[in-house]
Amino acid sequence: MALNQALGPGTYAYVPDPQGGLGCDAIKVGLIYKPSRVEPVGNPQALASATFERYPLAQAFRDKTTGGVFTAVSVHLKSKGSCDASDPDTGQGCWNLRRTAQAQALADWVEATLRPLDPDVLLLGDFNTYEEEDPLALLRSRGFAPLLSGHYSYVYMGLSGALDHAYATPSLAGQVQGALAWHVNADEPRVLDYTLAFKTDDRYEPTPYRASDHDPLVVHLSLSPDTQAPPPSGCHPQGAPVVISEFRFRGPGGGSDEFIELFNRSCTPVNLGGWKVQGLSSSGPNWTDRATLASVTLEPGQFYLLANTAPGGYSLSVAPDQTYTTGIADNRAVRLLDAGGQVVDLVGFASSGQYEGRGLVDGPTNSNGLQQLSWKRIPAGRDTDDNLADFQFGENWANPQNRQSPRYGDN
Template identity: 45%
Template sequence: MTGFRYRDVNAAPRAAFLYPRLAIGLLLSLGLAACEPTPMPGPVAQPPVAKGPPRSIGDVQGPAARSPYEGQTVTVQGVVTGNFVSGLEGFFMQDASGAEDGDRATSDGLFVSWKRDAQPKVRRGERLSVTGRVVELGARAPTLTALVDARIEVLGRAAVQATTLSRAPARAADWEALEGMWLRLPGPLVISGNANLSRFGELHMAFGERLRAPTDIASPGAKAQAVEDENRRRGLIIDDARGSEYPNRLWFLDPPLSNENPLRAGSLVYGVEGVLDARHGSWRLQLTEKLGRIEQAPRPAMPVLPKGLRLVSYNLGNLFNGNGRGGGFPTERGASSRQEYQRQRDKHVAVLAALQPDIAALSEVENEPLDERSALGDLVAALNRALGEAGDYRAVVGDSPGGPIQVALIYRAGRVGVEGEAVTLTTGPFAHGSRPPLAQGFIDFPSGRQLTVVANHFKSKGSCPESGNGEAGDLDAADGQGCWNAKRVASARALDLWMKSDPTGIDTPHRVLLGDFNAYTREDPLRLLRSLGWRDALPIRGEDLRHHSFVFNGQAGSLDHALVSPSLAGAITAALVWQINSDEAEVFDYNLERRPADLYRAEPFATSDHDPLVMVLDLERAAQ
């Protein structure tokens, strides 16, 4: 993991956001009347008194981000389009004829806060007169214009038209004119992220291509902000209209999630219908119908690789094995039981057995001495058992004082041999923050060439420092690079100087940096390393720069990198990312908690939150 999140936490609990998340029953479909028992009526609050004549919903919404009537009490009329009282403690209503104020720049929909046990009950298609106080719900933009402390009068029934949206608005700000409105999206929309699918019933969607992490394709600052603005224009979250976490079923999926229908990021969805909501700082469509046709993105097969020295960078997603004797769970990170650990380990074995790297740089390994009871020792033993006679892997760790995790190297003893001792750098930025890098010299038996391989894991973007602590550049500069950028830049500079000092003492110009740098491709640490002469393996091979190894907040990018010294640039015969993890929903991982169905398989999918990066070298081509 990268510090963005830990084992089963993709976002802060909903209770930390604007709306409290309650443990409640299933969402009532808009097309159905409420079917729960009628509660006893509670105390009746004094009704608000509206000032002035009734207003159209468009008037109340206004053309700006916030209502011109904020704080005032108004009366509006409209038709219920989304009854989310059970799930979201409120409902949406919309002008019956549409655009009653004659202004298409203003929304014709409005949210009304209404408790589940409040009277009268509201139903889809009812025409209501509602008097309430205008507020803007939300701590950060976009906010949701709403009526609170409302009094409702049912006037009868009426029809209302849904708005068809075949393409994204022209500008990100134009979503405001659709706030609270009933929308139909014929599609296709692409699933850009599914990290919160099983927890919150959410999917990140996009019109057109998938959303990219801005600093993976653009320089930090104004250029990255332009990409972020475009992401906000094209992106939309679809939500299950429920407030509970880890629902027993995802009612809007038919067929349900399965290994045959995994709903990977990259899948296409046709036919989406719901009401546009502003919640938790993003635009989202609260679904009123099941999703239509879905074109499932296939799970990728193991790539065909040329012959040569095969190197892999792989983040294990916090591999902890308790006390190594079957107890000691839950651990500080990773698995919470022995069974979970075994499931996690077996998934990693499936990945490594498929890739069969000659050398692999691993990150997020439990920081402990290496022996048969350690998490790394147990992983290597399980890998060797799975490969049978071909199982000749050995592990290398270094001196990594402090911190719960470390980096490590594993290698095939029949393919490469170690040269000298493993060394780590524990000073400067690696004394605290970035994990100490681990360097080991190797000899490639077929070619007789030597090289130094370094496993890396730089400081994450999360857990931002308090103002006044650390370097000024460690605070979030709002340029797209997140927190601790100065720490990662210092780590990159110190790593380069360390490599120039020949820490392994094998006197070879052939050097490889592998690992989770917690920096996207265009960010300062990677730009610094490239400026110092290090070569990025994937673009050398002419690979599409839109590859990714990680997805966060529905945006895909690469935090995992393979950089080589100039002498090895001509020796790279393959470099790619095997996207087995970042596009998967977490419901397929090793965890046992909060699962409506156990979809686990000991297969190389949903093994971590990072994808493994693979590079092949032909050392006969390396410069002398």
């Protein structure tokens, strides 16, 4: 990157995009850091929700000096421009309802997913919201503490205000030594801008001034040492502990060329002893056992692969952890039961009548010309209790993982 060309190799590093990306907007969020000061803990995560144009990006970091850990979340909420009749300007700019919904989703995500991993969470970025508007009022009502107040970070038509903010969870707010807006951009004239937009006189120079139209914020953290290691990043403390993360009921080898991949999405080990995988019969709502799982402990982020080894069966190279010989009919359903007989996860096609939320669109019923297709969750731990939303179909992307595969690896 250009920073390292100017300051020396390795001075800065960037957080890679999580699996599944950060949305399809022309703008996306990002995080860069100094490896000499902090190190990433676990994998990056995105709040992949249709509520957002640009998915928030989260990454936990450990302070190399104190050992303290915090999670940074890069945020860019919907802009105030380009009004739509469904969300007009009623005094807080266009799209206030959408920004408020985004703030709600962000607060829910922090509470359900990020804080159980580590309580110290920092939200920062362009909220496109002034201090007393609804989205930030919602965050404050949910217990997030503003680290700056009364500041400005943007100038519009000669008026200054704060669109950029830093909010912390209560446990992190007590470790903040100070925060400020660095006024190097908003007050500067457009002729210094890095872009040619909106100007006929270009006086750009490679200095900090007018590197953006928003002022950056600076937050000084003094992190306390963590007394224990946080749970692995990417785990989910709520919801189904183990899910069916990739599968197919037919492949290029025929109707028995099938596999079922399980994934421990929870934050604790799960023993699979006595658990069952059941398939829906070809006619009628009758579930029958396909496999009773071995007494193995699945660690957080670990996969478990079952495959049909009947004649004409499983054709991929990744070795299954367990096999079965009675297949599941085309466009039916599969479910996972715990040792007590409770349904932990269910995935089915719409025509089967058995599914969570909405059923999957029916797939092929013959193997002529089939490639290595599968249905999979991206990422593997995604689980909204809606099969149609959680699973994606690919014609040549089957990539089953077993217990020996990297934890939290690409599905």
